[in-house]
Amino acid sequence: MNRTGLAAALALALAVGLASCDAGTPVQGPADAGEAASHASASRIVLQPKGLGVKDVAGATRDLTFGTPKLATLEALTAAHDGVAGVQSANGECGAGPLTFAAWDDGLTVAFDNGDFAGWSLGNSGATTAQGIGVGTTRADLDKISPEVRESSLGAEFTAGEIGGLLDGPTAEAHVTTLWAGVTCMFR
Secondary structure, eight states, X not given: OOHHHHHHHHHHHHHHHHHTSSOOEEOSSOOOOXXXXXXXXXXXXXXXXXXXXXXXXXXXXXXXXXXOBHHHHHHXXXXXXXXOOOEEEEETTOTTSSEEEEEOTTSEEEXXXXXXXXXXXXXXXXXXXXXXXXXXXXHHHHGGGOOEEEEETTEEEEEETTEEEEESSSSTTOBEEEEEEESOOOOO
């Protein structure tokens, strides 16, 4: 498998692993709103280094910082996903210790540590940072925010401040495949 294929496979494994660590249990809320909800939710979520911003229907942004209680985080994110609940899972073997997760079809997964919002990851295109960085962003565009890029066991890994992620290769034409901030459950 070439480097690009390996990076894509690792990113997919990371996203699937976070979303399916243990039994999937829906979070409170209606369960079926389809693909339209995923696209609508992406524009209502802003990726932040210390949490997530969630826009309401009027466009006002509520910050969900790391440390926000799990119930408040899930309620805000379920509302941002037009009432579609995330699927909950748990992993007792993360480097940070036992974590629980909630994952949505748009690729957003949030991690909870001891009942508080502790981290997020994104494995599909949609949500972006305030600077427009998201899954699918090119390395050339990512370079505008001066990331540190290095080769790791996960592939072409970068950090830009407190946000990390993976690229599908080392060239300027490479694309971001995964983003994260806060506590994660990745095995290097």
